[in-house]
Amino acid sequence: MELHKDVSDEALKSIARKFIGKIYQKPPLRSSVKKSLRIKKIFELEILERNGKWVLMRILCEAGTYARKLCHDMGILLGVGAHMRELRRTRVGPFREDETLKTMHEISEAYYRWKSEGKEDMLRMCILPVEYAVAALPKVIIKDSAIDAIAHGANLGVPGIVAVSENIKKGDLVAIMSLKGELVALGIANYTTQQILMYDKGLAVKIKRVIMPPGVYPKSWGKSGG
Numbered sequence: 001m002e003l004h005k006d007v008s009d010e011a012l013k014s015i016a017r018k019f020i021g022k023i024y025q026k027p028p029l030r031s032s033v034k035k036s037l038r039i040k041k042i043f044e045l046e047i048l049e050r051n052g053k054w055v056l057m058r059i060l061c062e063a064g065t066y067a068r069k070l071c072h073d074m075g076i077l078l079g080v081g082a083h084m085r086e087l088r089r090t091r092v093g094p095f096r097e098d099e100t101l102k103t104m105h106e107i108s109e110a111y112y113r114w115k116s117e118g119k120e121d122m123l124r125m126c127i128l129p130v131e132y133a134v135a136a137l138p139k140v141i142i143k144d145s146a147i148d149a150i151a152h153g154a155n156l157g158v159p160g161i162v163a164v165s166e167n168i169k170k171g172d173l174v175a176i177m178s179l180k181g182e183l184v185a186l187g188i189a190n191y192t193t194q195q196i197l198m199y200d201k202g203l204a205v206k207i208k209r210v211i212m213p214p215g216v217y218p219k220s221w222g223k224s225g226g
Contacts, residue, residue, distance in 0.1 A: 001071040003053040004081035012055065015077050016045050025069050040065040054085070063092075094135040102126045130211060131183045134175035138165035140196075140205055141177050142184065145220035150176060150185050151212050156205040158196060168193040174205060184212045 019042050026037050044060035059067060068084040075082025090097050102110075102125075110122035142150070146160030156176060168174060168189050176185045187205035196204050 001055045001057060001074065001082050002085040003055065003078070004075065004083075006053060007078050007080055009047075009050060011078060012050070013047055015074055016047055016057070018077065019070065019074065020045050023070075023073075025066060025073075027066060028069050028072075038064070042070075055082075094132060100128065100132075131177075131181060134183055134186070137175040137186075138168045138172060138189075139177050140164050140168075140174050140187075140189075141179060144179060144217055147178055147184055147212065147217040148214060148219045150207060151210055151214040151216065153207060153210060155203055155207050156185075156187060158191075158199050158202050158204045161196060161204060164193050164196050166193055168196070173208070176205060176207075178212075178217075182212065185210045 022039055022041050024037055025040050027033050027035055029035070041062040042059065042065065043062075044058070046058045047055060048058055049056040059065075059070070061067075061070075067087050071082050071084040095101070106122075107126050110126050113119050113121075114123045140156065140161060141163040142156065142160050143162055146156065149160075150156060162179065165174075168191075170189055170192055172189045174187055174189050175183060176187055178184055185207050186209040187207045189205055190203050191199065
């Protein structure tokens with residue numbers, strides 16, 4: 001962030017603390033989304049370094065938060081104005097720049113090795129299984145007999161469930177997994193964890209996105225868990 005005028009370190013840190021928690025944001029004019037007021041959560045906002053009007057910050061925030069707007073709003077409260085000078089994204093969900101990101105050069109080398117030598121080792125280091133992307137989501141483990149119905153777009157009923165993560169709330173995005181740990185689909189929980197464990201029937205998860213193609217598991221429609 002670049003401040004438009006000088007402020008004291010104490011004032012800067014004080015304002016930064018005020019932005020931790022739930023904040024109101026309206027997307028900037030140059031954004032491609034609807035310009036409506038929204039609530040976003042800032043989990044951490046740390047001043048790492050200060051050099052005159054330049055401020056290096058580390059922000060841990062909810063997806064969809066505009067860092068550019070955050071800098072602008074901080075400048076307003078400070079009374080001096082400010083704008084975002086540079087943004088570096090170091091993490092998105094389970095993906096971190098020091099563990100999961102690869103350069104285009106590394107990907108090119110891995111692809112060349114696979115095409116010319118038939119060796120997949122480097123390519124497999126560049127391409128992670130899709131299950132890695134849902135590592136942070138609550139899980140719903142389902143029976144093999146329910147998988148093909150889900151793959152065809154059916155919603156998930158309670159009888160098809162084997163196990164669930166703790167503390168699932170109604171409306172949560174959940175990952176539907178096979179007994180082998182394969183990602184079958186993403187869905188919105190219709191029941192809490194306690195309700196799923198208590199009920200014998202009912203719609204537990206409304207499917208939002210099917211990942212596994214049909215036919216991977218045998219069709220068992222009309223049977224338990226379909």
